[in-house]
Amino acid sequence: MAVTNNAPTVIARRHSFAAKLLTLLVGLVAAAQIATWLIVSRDNLREARSLIEADLRHATLAFTNIVKDRNNLLGDGGTTAARDYAIKPLFTDPDEVATLASALPSIAGSIHADLVVALALDGHTLASAPAGEIPGGVLRKLIAAAELDESPTPRATGYAYHRDRLHSLVLVPVRAPDTVAWLVLGFRIDNALASTLHEQTGIDLTFADPQHRVVATSLPALKARTLLASPLRPTTDAALATVPLGDDTALVVSRLLPAGDGLHASLYLQYSLEEKLVPARRTERILLLVSLGSLVFAILLGLGFARRLSQPIEQLAAHTRVIARGDYITPLTLQRTDELGRLADAFRAMTAGLAERDRVRDLLDKNVSPEVAAQLLRDGATLGGQEREVTILFADLRGFTTLSEKLTPQELLTLLNRYLDRMSAAIEAHGGVIDKFIGDAIMALFGAPVPQSDAANRALDAALAMEKALVQLNAELAAEGIAPLAIGIGVNTARVVAGNIGSSRRLNYSVIGDGVNVASRLQSLTRTAEYRTSLIASAATLAACCQKSSLGAPPASSASPGSSPSSASSPSSALPTFRPLGTVPVKGRAEPVVIFAVE
Amino acid sequence: MNSRFLFFVIAALAAHLPLAADQGSVQVTVKDNKGQSVADAVVSLLPLDTKPILAPLAEPVIINQRDQEFEPLVTPVIVGTRIAFPNRDAIRHQVYSLSKAKRFEIPLYGPGVGETLLFDRAGVVALGCNIHEWMTAYIIVLETPFFMKTQADGLAALAALPPGRYRLDVWHSRLVHEATREVIIASSDVAAQTIAITLRPNTGKRRAPDGLGGGYK
Ligand SMILES: [Cu+2]
Numbered sequence: 001m002a003v004t005n006n007a008p009t010v011i012a013r014r015h016s017f018a019a020k021l022l023t024l025l026v027g028l029v030a031a032a033q034i035a036t037w038l039i040v041s042r043d044n045l046r047e048a049r050s051l052i053e054a055d056l057r058h059a060t061l062a063f064t065n066i067v068k069d070r071n072n073l074l075g076d077g078g079t080t081a082a083r084d085y086a087i088k089p090l091f092t093d094p095d096e097v098a099t100l101a102s103a104l105p106s107i108a109g110s111i112h113a114d115l116v117v118a119l120a121l122d123g124h125t126l127a128s129a130p131a132g133e134i135p136g137g138v139l140r141k142l143i144a145a146a147e148l149d150e151s152p153t154p155r156a157t158g159y160a161y162h163r164d165r166l167h168s169l170v171l172v173p174v175r176a177p178d179t180v181a182w183l184v185l186g187f188r189i190d191n192a193l194a195s196t197l198h199e200q201t202g203i204d205l206t207f208a209d210p211q212h213r214v215v216a217t218s219l220p221a222l223k224a225r226t227l228l229a230s231p232l233r234p235t236t237d238a239a240l241a242t243v244p245l246g247d248d249t250a251l252v253v254s255r256l257l258p259a260g261d262g263l264h265a266s267l268y269l270q271y272s273l274e275e276k277l278v279p280a281r282r283t284e285r286i287l288l289l290v291s292l293g294s295l296v297f298a299i300l301l302g303l304g305f306a307r308r309l310s311q312p313i314e315q316l317a318a319h320t321r322v323i324a325r326g327d328y329i330t331p332l333t334l335q336r337t338d339e340l341g342r343l344a345d346a347f348r349a350m351t352a353g354l355a356e357r358d359r360v361r362d363l364l365d366k367n368v369s370p371e372v373a374a375q376l377l378r379d380g381a382t383l384g385g386q387e388r389e390v391t392i393l394f395a396d397l398r399g400f401t402t403l404s405e406k407l408t409p410q411e412l413l414t415l416l417n418r419y420l421d422r423m424s425a426a427i428e429a430h431g432g433v434i435d436k437f438i439g440d441a442i443m444a445l446f447g448a449p450v451p452q453s454d455a456a457n458r459a460l461d462a463a464l465a466m467e468k469a470l471v472q473l474n475a476e477l478a479a480e481g482i483a484p485l486a487i488g489i490g491v492n493t494a495r496v497v498a499g500n501i502g503s504s505r506r507l508n509y510s511v512i513g514d515g516v517n518v519a520s521r522l523q524s525l526t527r528t529a530e531y532r533t534s535l536i537a538s539a540a541t542l543a544a545c546c547q548k549s550s551l552g553a554p555p556a557s558s559a560s561p562g563s564s565p566s567s568a569s570s571p572s573s574a575l576p577t578f579r580p581l582g583t584v585p586v587k588g589r590a591e592p593v594v595i596f597a598v599e
Numbered sequence: 600m601n602s603r604f605l606f607f608v609i610a611a612l613a614a615h616l617p618l619a620a621d622q623g624s625v626q627v628t629v630k631d632n633k634g635q636s637v638a639d640a641v642v643s644l645l646p647l648d649t650k651p652i653l654a655p656l657a658e659p660v661i662i663n664q665r666d667q668e669f670e671p672l673v674t675p676v677i678v679g680t681r682i683a684f685p686n687r688d689a690i691r692h693q694v695y696s697l698s699k700a701k702r703f704e705i706p707l708y709g710p711g712v713g714e715t716l717l718f719d720r721a722g723v724v725a726l727g728c729n730i731h732e733w734m735t736a737y738i739i740v741l742e743t744p745f746f747m748k749t750q751a752d753g754l755a756a757l758a759a760l761p762p763g764r765y766r767l768d769v770w771h772s773r774l775v776h777e778a779t780r781e782v783i784i785a786s787s788d789v790a791a792q793t794i795a796i797t798l799r800p801n802t803g804k805r806r807a808p809d810g811l812g813g814g815y816k
Contacts, residue, residue, distance in 0.1 A: 085695065085704070085729035092697040176697040177727035177735040 018306030025302035033291035044280035059203035077111025091181035101127035115186030138260030194218035328355035385499015398486035430462035456544035490522030533597030636753030643746035669736030
């Protein structure tokens with residue numbers, strides 16, 4: 001059974017309550033975790049970008065400051081060098097240009113300048129170390145800026161290409177004591193500077209010329225070329241740009257460094273997004289682990305919870321099948337205190353109710369005629385009733401009291417039940433309904449609860465069958481050495497009220513009315529010796545009997561005691577013979593009842 | 600502060616002065632546009648029609664070095680004047696000039712009269728000291744005997760001018776554009792001139808605070 005049931009169970013599980021619950025729980029946890037992860041991830045990215053942006057701004061500032069510092073240093077050094085009274089006259093004497101040129105390298109060496117250029121007051125180059133040209137436009141701009149400088153130590157700074165190398169320049173006056181010439185000092189923007197800044201700020205710098213070639217960089221050469229190969233271009237608003245670099249993403253800010261005469265240099269400051277995200281990624285990994293753990297926990301919890309819920313439900317379902325088989329004996333073992341426990345209690349109560357109903361039905365079958373039971377089960381047991389014509393049969397044992405003295409109670413009961421069994425069989429065989437047993441007496445109904453058009457005939461036939469059955473029973477009893485039984489039967493037909501009679505808790509289908517008393521009275525009249533009969537029927541029964549058995553045939557003048565009943569009887573052998581016995585008064589009735597012996 | 604000052608040069612014939620025959624006289628007041636008097640400006644008049652007689656003084660003109668400053672700061676002279684640079688301090692100075700009008704250098708010398716030099720070329724000679732960076736003075740060598748340095752009240756009074764056409768020049772150490780115009784001087788004549796001039800801001804070298812050896816920042 002387990003083997004054959006396995007496959008359907010698995011399929012059923014998928015749609016089962018437990019599966020739905022599990023899916024819901026796991027889905028909720030997973031959704032919450034995914035949402036958390038997404039939010040954290042997004043915030044991390046945002047935070048990293050913001051941190052990098054701050055770093056880049058800081059590095060930009062650091063670059064500006066380091067250039068400013070170096071310019072100041074070179075400016076101070078240049079000013080000091082130009083103050084030398086041996087050097088100073090060289091700037092103003094056209095004959096001493098060669099001497100001046102020879103002096104410049106030593107100035108450069110003493111103040112660590114990469115470039116020293118001596119300019120006449122009008123800006124034309126007197127000498128340069130190393131030899132080379134700075135665009136005239138750059139120099140004019142520097143001089144104009146220095147002349148506007150109102151400070152005691154006027155100077156001007158800028159960028160320029162000298163022999164294709166980018167330099168930062170500072171221009172200072174040569175004074176004797178008025179300004180008589182200018183001195184330009186420069187340092188190279190090279191990889192060393194980029195590396196210094198990188199060490200200070202952690203930011204990578206790349207300088208590019210207008211043709212987008214690397215001038216200086218703190219990056220590996222290949223990476224710098226990749227950066228410059230991107231469509232990135234310097235912007236004046238220093239906006240943050242995102243540049244994919246191979247398997248990494250760099251955030252870049254750029255600056256345009258004007259280098260005179262329409263030339264410029266671009267400065268790109270960049271930081272790897274992935275590098276900044278390293279701690280965030282670690283957190284995310286931990287979060288992922290926690291999420292997975294939570295999910296597993298949720299699955300286990302969901303499984304357990306679902307099982308706790310579904311198991312009793314399945315148990316109840318299984319027990320339903322037990323009940324359906326009619327087994328009310330196997331107890332429902334479910335013991336819980338929650339709603340399912342209450343459901344189990346209700347289930348038990350229902351089982352008890354079903355068992356009770358079945359028992360009642362069984363008892364009904366035994367104690368009530370099947371017709372009554374059927375009608376009760378069909379129409380329900382309701383109070384109230386209807387008036388209808390029925391034929392009532394009363395049968396009673398003769399000399400039962402004497403018999404009871406001879407037999408043990410057990411023997412007596414066995415005998416009585418045997419007797420009642422036979423009588424019941426005879427009655428039911430003719431469509432009669434046992435209304436009740438009153439000790440050894442039987443009350444039976446014909447024409448109720450199921451209306452029968454030939455109720456009177458059936459009643460009389462049943463009575464005759466009872467007498468025949470008793471003869472047979474007596475034969476059996478004789479063989480057993482038991483004295484024979486004798487009965488008296490009264491049959492009456494009357495309009496009575498039929499229905500369920502009793503309290504709302506206990507009901508009996510029965511009939512009430514004067515006609516019932518009459519039937520009982522007729523039964524007791526069979527004791528009258530002069531009647532010489534054990535079966536007495538009323539004229540009403542006779543009338544009903546003849547009316548139904550032979551339509552159109554003259555009534556058997558049953559109402560008249562003087563007429564011959566034999567001749568009056570129907571030619572059909574189906575009709576019994578009625579022998580008028582005259583009239584008898586009945587208690588509570590004004591008119592006496594005409595009675596017949598039926599043979 | 601806007602560093603450019605506007606100077607108004609007002610020249611007026613001083614009618615009330617006692618006049619020699621055939622001689623004019625002029626009083627020049629140099630002020631800036633705020634009405635402030637400007638001292639140490641040199642007002643000169645170069646005769647255009649006649650060659651003036653240049654008679655330098657026999658004795659050298661003195662430019663002292665006192666308390667590590669030149670004194671006076673501005674010295675207008677006639678071409679051919681000899682100038683002495685006596686050192687009045689206890690320390691030594693090294694006076695020089697790289698100006699075209701007179702390139703010279705007087706090697707370190709201590710207290711005393713020192714060298715006397717001849718200034719025989721017209722032009723402005725900026726003086727400096729190789730020891731004391733802040734020391735600055737100017738010698739204006741002129742080819743005319745008619746000149747005057749404005750005093751603290753901004754006034755320069757020129758007298759005994761033969762009537763005729765003159766080129767009126769105003770010089771100042773921070774002058775941006777040359778202030779030059781032609782004027783006609785007549786005997787008992789009154790001439791009024793207004794010349795607008797722009798100057799560089801006064802960003803001159805500062806002397807180091809007392810107690811510090813020297814140099815400037
Ligand atoms: Cu000195």
